[in-house]
Amino acid sequence: MKKTYSTQEIEKRLSEAGVQPTLQRIAIGQYVLCDADHPTAEDVLAWAEKKLMKISQATVYNTLNTLVEAGLARPFRFPHSDKVVYDSNLMDHFHFLDEKSGQVYDIAMEDIEIKVEMPKKYKIKSLDVVIKGEIKN
Amino acid sequence: MKKTYSTQEIEKRLSEAGVQPTLQRIAIGQYVLCDADHPTAEDVLAWAEKKLMKISQATVYNTLNTLVEAGLARPFRFPHSDKVVYDSNLMDHFHFLDEKSGQVYDIAMEDIEIKVEMPKKYKIKSLDVVIKGEIKN
DNA sequence: TCTAATATTAGAATAATTCTAAACTTAGAA
DNA sequence: TTCTAAGTTTAGAATTATTCTAATATTAGA
Ligand SMILES: [Mn+2]
Ligand SMILES: [Mn+2]
Ligand SMILES: [Zn+2]
Ligand SMILES: [Zn+2]
Secondary structure, eight states, X not given: OOOOOOHHHHHHHHHHTTOOOOHHHHHHHHIIIIIOSSOBHHHHHHHHHHTTXXXXXXXXXXXXXXXXXTXXXXXXXXXXXXXXXXXXXXXXXXXXXXXXXXXXXXXXXXXXXEEEOOOTTEEEEEEEEEEEEEEOO | OOOOOOHHHHHXXXXXXXXXXOHHHHHXXXXXXXXXXXXXHHHHHHHHHHTXXXXXXXXXXXXXXXXXXXXXXXXXXXXXXXXXXXXXXXXXXXXXXXXXXOOEEEEEGGGEEEEEOOOTTEEEEEEEEEEEEEEOO
16 A cells, blocks of 8 residues: 655655755655654654664654655644654545544545635635544454 | 623533633633633633733643533644644534634634545544635735 | 632643754765 | 765753642632
């Protein structure tokens, strides 16, 4: 469901976005853009520690901000948590939040039909939809 | 546009919600439920200071949480800020966020037509819609 | 009036994130 | 291949929003 990039491709994406591809940025980039799903800074740090990568907390935050500024990820806040979540899905899409687990799922725009009728003076730039509920299976 | 309640009515609303109507709660209740529009804890504190009311920061936070627990207000987080915003509009409604000013406007559900088509296993409990943009006039 | 329950408060604590300034790495010029 | 300037990483301090602690004050009702 998620695109996979080789280390070389990640490096290329960083370079092309004007970001110097350091070891830390490539590693975090690979995790955030390919492997993880809506991770927080804390998630990235935990993953780095598990892999014995000794990347500092400051670098995790710096790199996440760099990825956002470079347009490679987008930050979101959800109602259940005060941590910022990083989204590598650059398509326009919405979110389903499983209130039980706190897990966030992407919803393709095709699955939602939305029509906004508003007075002309409201100039719409973007739309965030968060559906809260539970997944039963 | 916003319902006004007298001090007595606020007191009654608190009591009926099982909340002891202390002086501080009545004052904050009146501000949050009638006068203010999507205020933050900081806004409430600033208003209290302006009115020379000496209500402590802890009481502001306690009271806002009490109002939420009593079902008299709802907390929201918006993308532009990490402060919780308290909403006294208990109807189902959406939000327009003016990116210039940070001001939040209510959008009646009638102004938006939304139809969600999702696999049966997603049990929807609620829906948050935030429209970001600018108000030009 | 007394008392137990509840609310308020100042200040300490916590949690997420940013800042600071020193050490390290890198890219590219010489 | 140096050398150097620009850019990056880092530990730890700072900042911000919010919660906790535990002492004091208020309240409702017997
Ligand atoms: Mn996570
Ligand atoms: Mn505000
Ligand atoms: Zn997403
Ligand atoms: Zn609202």
